[in-house]
Amino acid sequence: MLTVNAVAATSATDPLVRTTVERRDVGPRDVLIEIRYAGICHSDIHTVRGEWGKVPYPLTVGHEIVGVVTEVGASVTRHQTGDRVGVGCMVNSCRECDNCKAGQEQYCLTGNTGTYASVDRDGTVTQGGYSTHVVVDEDFVLRVPESIPYEKAAPLLCAGITTYSPLSHWKAGPGTKVAVVGMGGLGHMAVKIAAAMGADVTVLSQTLSKKDDGLAFGAESYYATSDKETFKTLANTFDLIVNTVSAPIDMAAYLGMLRLDGTFVSVGAPPEPLPVQVFSLFNNRRSFAGSSIGGIAETQEMLDFCAERGIASEVEVITADQVDEAYERVLKSDVRYRFVIDIDTLR
Ligand SMILES: [Zn+2]
Numbered sequence: 001m002l003t004v005n006a007v008a009a010t011s012a013t014d015p016l017v018r019t020t021v022e023r024r025d026v027g028p029r030d031v032l033i034e035i036r037y038a039g040i041c042h043s044d045i046h047t048v049r050g051e052w053g054k055v056p057y058p059l060t061v062g063h064e065i066v067g068v069v070t071e072v073g074a075s076v077t078r079h080q081t082g083d084r085v086g087v088g089c090m091v092n093s094c095r096e097c098d099n100c101k102a103g104q105e106q107y108c109l110t111g112n113t114g115t116y117a118s119v120d121r122d123g124t125v126t127q128g129g130y131s132t133h134v135v136v137d138e139d140f141v142l143r144v145p146e147s148i149p150y151e152k153a154a155p156l157l158c159a160g161i162t163t164y165s166p167l168s169h170w171k172a173g174p175g176t177k178v179a180v181v182g183m184g185g186l187g188h189m190a191v192k193i194a195a196a197m198g199a200d201v202t203v204l205s206q207t208l209s210k211k212d213d214g215l216a217f218g219a220e221s222y223y224a225t226s227d228k229e230t231f232k233t234l235a236n237t238f239d240l241i242v243n244t245v246s247a248p249i250d251m252a253a254y255l256g257m258l259r260l261d262g263t264f265v266s267v268g269a270p271p272e273p274l275p276v277q278v279f280s281l282f283n284n285r286r287s288f289a290g291s292s293i294g295g296i297a298e299t300q301e302m303l304d305f306c307a308e309r310g311i312a313s314e315v316e317v318i319t320a321d322q323v324d325e326a327y328e329r330v331l332k333s334d335v336r337y338r339f340v341i342d343i344d345t346l347r
């Protein structure tokens with residue numbers, strides 16, 4: 001066992017504390033990673049505050065992890081000491097079900113093993129990336145290309161793949177019109193990736209306050225959803241709408257912006273149901289879909305794509321003592337566009 005420094009939540013309401021967590025000994029197929037940066041995802045906040053169910057406190061969250069390999073098990077072939085690597089939202093899956101065999105481990109029929117708050121194969125509860133080190137099975141460790149700085153790569157492991165996967169699945173590219181709803185951590189990556197894929201991108205944000213950024217990230221146009229005219233102007237326009245917002249929205253109004261065979265896909269997860277009138281799907285043969293992160297091979301493809309196209313996350317680097325403050329700012333949408341913890345401040 002390796003005892004390493006970490007930041008943990010001890011309850012839904014108390015501030016996070018500096019503590020230690022145990023990492024298992026490096027097994028034959030394991031990789032020991034010295035973590036350099038860990039991104040702060042909205043899911044971390046939902047989880048530690050108990051909004052997504054019972055929490056095994058004390059809990060260390062964080063599933064946007066980048067660092068360097070410092071030790072590998074005897075049978076490891078995919079990584080070696082000194083490699084730049086990343087770990088996203090899952091650290092294992094059954095590997096035998098139809099979905100795992102199809103490379104869609106995120107949809108493992110027995111449930112994937114989450115990077116934190118999941119029960120691991122050895123019966124322990126997984127602890128996430130707000131920590132100096134982590135031990136992960138080599139198959140769930142990604143290569144981080146040299147050209148992407150560590151801190152800008154971290155958010156790609158959740159925000160990047162969560163938006164890349166639906167954009168790729170629904171074939172965003174030249175000749176397609178894509179709308180991105182929300183300009184936060186997920187939204188800003190959706191804009192960059194969709195634009196890099198060659199799609200004509202529109203941002204739909206509550207206000208126009210981030211318009212300059214949106215256009216700089218590659219969007220062609222930018223509309224405020226607080227303006228009712230937006231929905232009339234953009235009726236029957238998009239092939240794909242990627243919704244990154246985790247709040248209730250007027251589904252009929254958004255579906256009305258889809259053109260023939262268009263799809264509205266939600267990657268944001270509002271706690272309440274989103275009611276849909278089936279009639280709003282009849283027109284233009286529209287679809288309403290969901291999507292969850294991406295498979296391991298697809299996550300590698302996304303990292304390589306971002307490196308090739310020279311795109312990465314916009315980040316604000318913070319210390320390990322600023323996480324509570326960062327959470328409050330995330331809840332107020334006061335971040336451009338992702339907080340990333342400098343893990344050197346935890347050593
Ligand atoms: Zn996340």
Ligand SMILES: [Zn+2]
Nearest residue numbers: 094097100108
């Ligand atoms: Zn499986």
